[in-house]
């Protein structure tokens with residue numbers, strides 16, 4: 500009899516990672532009955548619903564509906580609600596698959612292992628070595644309790660070996676997010692999003708900023724607004740604004756200044772395809788997102804990361820990414836290099852080939868079926 504295999508998704512960057520794994524599970528023979536659990540960490544149409552529709556993700560089998568909250572409160576609500584649902588399955592789940600590094604990832608991994616249900620972590624081993632980032636805590640805790648560590652880039656394997664994780668629990672599967680990108684790119688391009696904004700390909704900067712380290716301090720946020728105003732003097736800036744950033748811009752009294760900056764086009768958060776279309780057509784990206792660092796490397800688009808570190812170092816060593824730290828003067832200098840055609844070019848990364856989810860399913864079948 501098939502036993503439930505639970506996949507967890509909670510926040511925006513999870514959805515493009517579960518989509519290819521669910522699809523690969525559906526196309527293969529095994530004894531799992533896959534079930535998707537949505538924790539509800541993200542709940543808005545623009546942060547969740549649109550991703551389900553565009554990526555063809557089935558309706559979740561279970562919706563925990565936890566919503567927003569402080570880290571402790573949100574994590575605790577997910578833990579309690581997920582535990583209850585795991586216990587409610589009439590057949591004991593064979594395993595739980597968590598992806599990425601959000602609060603839902605860590606909370607669901609903990610709930611499962613405490614019930615003795617094995618956990619697989621997709622995107623294991625990434626480390627920024629910066630424990631002031633909530634995601635770093637989530638990564639370290641999830642990897643410490645997971646049974647199967649499925650790694651997306653070379654640094655992940657090195658980190659897990661150094662932490663003493665037995666090699667037989669680690670598999671290099673590659674990057675499932677790139678599976679989704681490769682599958683969706685043509686459909687995204689057909690939307691001609693840049694053209695609908697009156698922008699020609701290669702003529703604009705694509706910006707995403709939402710990390711607490713950038714947006715939660717009014718001083719830092721003001722410096723970033725100044726940087727974007729100056730950037731927009733050089734080329735148009737397209738900036739879909741995350742709800743956290745919208746809220747912080749308002750409370751810092753900076754929203755009006757950014758809205759009226761010449762050359763800056765703000766929007767609500769975009770759907771997956773709209774965002775990908777803009778990224779693929781941009782001259783450069785400015786970001787603090789983990790996913791955008793990887794996606795721009797795959798697409799060969801120059802990326803300036805406004806953070807002090809990255810847990811995805813292959814995007815710097817082999818890709819198109821530069822981590823500029825707090826140094827906005829350095830970012831400006833790199834923009835000059837990019838516009839002058841003097842910026843580095845990246846190369847492709849092993850396992851970022853559109854088939855990572857197949858290898859994830861291989862590992863799950865081998866370990867648990």
Ligand code: UD1
Nearest residue numbers: 510511512540541542543546567568601602633634742743
């Ligand atoms: C979360 C993840 C982060 C990821 C980001 C992508 C953690 C610790 N953080 O950060 O790793 O990069 O998602 O988006 O898990 N809100 C809405 N609508 C929603 C969801 C949130 O308006 O659908 C607002 C709420 O006011 C909330 C705030 O955004 O308080 C922040 O949401 P939260 O999930 O706490 O963290 P993110 O900053 O989104």
